Amino acid sequence: MATGLRRRCGDSTIRPILNANLPTVPWERLIELIEGSEPRDVVVIGDYMLDSYLYGDAERISPEAPVPVVRVVGETAAVGGAGSVAANIAALGDRAWCIGIVGDDDAGRTVRRLLSELGADVSGLMAVSARPTTRKTRLVGLAQHRHRQQMMRIDAEQTEPISPDVVASLLAQLESRLGHCSVICLQDYGKGVVTPELASRAITAARQAGASVLVDPARSPDYSRYAGATLVTPNRSETELVSGLKLPCVAAVAASAERIRSACRTEHVCVTLDAEGIALLTADGRVEHVPTRSRDVYDVTGAGDAVLAALAAATARGASLLEAAAIANVAGGLEVEKFGCVPVTRDEMLGELLRLSHEQLGKRRELTRLLPELERRRRRGERIVFTNGCFDLLHPGHIAYFAECRRLGDVLVVGLNSDASVRGQGKGDDRPIMNEDDRARMLSALADIDYVVLFDEPTPIRLIESIRPDVLAKGEDWAERGVVGREVVERSGGRVVLIRLLEGYSTTALLERIRGRRGSG
Known part of the structure; x- marks a missing residue:
């Protein structure tokens, strides 16, 4: 990675914290933070708005002008701006206390209703009759009735600063909640709510109360209103604007870290860098790069809201920066x-963290590390399938067998006889042909297998008792011999499935052919 940074952007001292070899932040810790036992309270102050979507089929060009004609077939609504942050906080399992304004209109009532349905506290969301609710209406064309493409956005808003009386009312709402919340979010979309006075007094009050203040800033060259906040989260272009720098890559951000922090005037800065992930600039001068994996970007709407909400939720649960x-x-x-602005749920986060952890750690596990992972998957409703064997000399029969096992559930765990266990089977002095590490590596390369765990005993009963699979799978050749662990699985409410084997393939037959050829040669 360092070589790539030098090639594109000059030398730097950036250290990736989530790389393929030695993650500075253990995956188990991240998963633990998201799972969090008790919901936390987070205050969200900012510009609340309504996002409306008009969906229609775009099938012809207007005869009146060279523009598409859209025949509306559906309409949806979601909370946007600070409401999107609150929605994401709720989706992550925490409670959002909303402080801001809406109009005394249908759009404002819809915002309050949608947030209430998500479990947010909207008692601090004031209805102001002289100011309409900010509303963004997106016209979305449907190609072939399904492929969504935003064609136009229409904004109905007033962006003048709110009055001193409204500022005072919102600050009073904040002060009543400071004893209950350790994290305050300021979501500034530049719609007039987060005035310099409100921001400054909110930050001062929160810091004096010992709360962290996280800011998603408005696009502006002046961040003075956020001075003293714990952290600000500008994206690349916003960072360039406030710092006066060109930042084509993460190395450029690292090289200018002190200047960026000085311009932002906050304790820490979290720069979001789209495909390059996040650069964290800390108060003690460190620069930490959190790279991201390559993704298919469908719509960047709401990404900043999701980032702020996740930062807040994690911080409230005791996470480090x-x-x-x-x-x-x-x-x-x-x-x-x-x-669109669709909240990222806790289940989605856990699933992604488990998947990324799985990619980094590989498929081979010790039992003690495997069990917590399986328990998390169970809580997500995933069914665990277990099978076992020596799997010495993989052949097409094995591949077909594992495919059938995988169809029985969501997660396939393969118990693999260790070399000592194979030797105890009396299969021959030259068995296993491949050692346990090679066999585990071969199994790990198969897409249908999720985990490989070794056992030294003659049978996998210890593994089965510990894992308690929903499905215990074995080949049909075990019908007469009796399946080890059947009673354990069925007593736990699981089932045993005997799988038909692919004819013409067996390790024993392959070895006899190999030995025969060697003997005749």
């Missing part, structure tokens, strides 16, 4: 794969 940035990086990546 690095841990919170790593979690936020995953949330932002999941959001851009969705269309």
Whole structure:
């Protein structure tokens, strides 16, 4: 990675914290933070708005002008702006306390209703009769009735700063909640709610109360209103604007870290860098790069909201800056794969963290490390399938067998006889042909297998008792011999399935052919 950075952007001292070899933040810790036992309370102050979507088939060009004609076939609504942050916080399993304004209109009532349905507290969301609710209406064309493409956005809004009386009312709402919340979010879309006075007084009050203040800034060359906040989350272009620098890559951000922090005027800065992930610039001068994996970007709408919400949720649960940035990086990546402002849920986060952890750690596990992973998958509703064997000299019969096993559930665990266990089977002095490491490596390369765990005993009963699979799979040749672990699995409510074997393939037959050829040669 360092070589790539030098080639594109000059030398740097950036250290990736989530790389393929030695993650600074353990995956288990990130998963633990997301699972979190008790919901936390997070205050969200900012510009609340309604996102409306008009969907229609775009099948012809208007005879009146060279523009598409859209025949509306559906309409949806979602909360946007600070509401999107609150929605994401709720989707991650925490409680959002909303502070801001809406109009005394249908759009404002819809915002309050949608947030209430998500479990957010909207008692701090004031209805202001003289100011309509900010509403963004997106016209979405459907190609062939299904492929969504945003064609136009229409904004109805007033962006003048809110009055001093409204500022005072919102600050009073904040002060009443400071004793209950350890994290305050300021989501500034530049719609007039986060005035310099409100931002400054909110930050001062929160910091004096010992709360962290996380800011998603408006696009502006002046961040003075955010001075003293714990952290600000500008994207690449916003960072360039406030710092006056060109930042084509993460190395450029690292090289200018002090200047960026000085321009932002906050304790820490979390720069979101689209395909390059996140650069975390800390108060003590460190630069930490959290890279992201390549994704199919469908829509960047709401990515910043998802990042701020994940940072807040993780911080409220006791995460370090690095841990919170790593979690936020995953949330932002999941959001851009969705269309519109659709909250990233805790289940989606856990699934992605488990998948990324699986990619990094590989498929081979010790039993003690495997069991917590399987328990998490069970809580997600996934069914565990277990099978076992020596699997010495893989052949097409094995491949077909594993494919059938995988169809029986969501996660396939293969118990693999260790070399000592194989030798105890009396299969011959030259068995196993391949040692346990090679056999485990071969099994791990198969897409149908999720985990490989070795056992030294003659039978896998210890593994089966520990794993308690939903399905215990064996070849049909075990019908007469009795399947080890049947009673354990069925007593736990699981089932045993005997799988038909592919004719013409067996390790024993292959070895006899090999030995025969060697003997005749």
